[in-house]
């Protein structure tokens with residue numbers, strides 16, 4: 001999948017947005033959905049996606065992008081106060097050669113904990129749903 005091409009309405013995140021696939025939700029409004037990454041690189045690895053379809057940052061409407069990054073900041077602040085990481089990585093990949101594996105725009109929020117190794121991107125182990133739900137409950141409580 002190069003940088004160019006058509007949006008595939010059957011990508012995993014489109015299915016999650018339609019409710020055809022489950023997710024452990026953190027936040028939702030008319031524009032944005034945020035949920036736990038099911039193959040987390042660290043405890044609390046969270047994804048933030050726009051509801052409006054686009055493949056990557058380059059083909060996204062600037063207003064959608066602006067709202068998305070603002071929500072990403074708010075959710076990262078909630079992760080900071082609830083999970084108390086020592087650092088937070090925010091990443092976003094464009095095109096398969098850059099590491100993108102799901103072709104619906106998303107920001108990763110990846111908490112870093114001192115003395116804890118990061119799992120590799122898109123090759124991690126699937127997390128236990130109960131564990132993700134526990135983390136999501138803490139983050140959601142900090143969003144209120």
Ligand code: 5GP
Pocket residue numbers: 012023024035036037038039040092093099100101102103121122
């Ligand atoms: P990308 O590689 O496109 O930047 O990131 C895609 C992310 O989606 C990866 O971190 C991967 O772990 C995550 N992911 C892939 N499939 C699913 C899924 O079915 N549910 C959730 N919640 N995350 C997924």
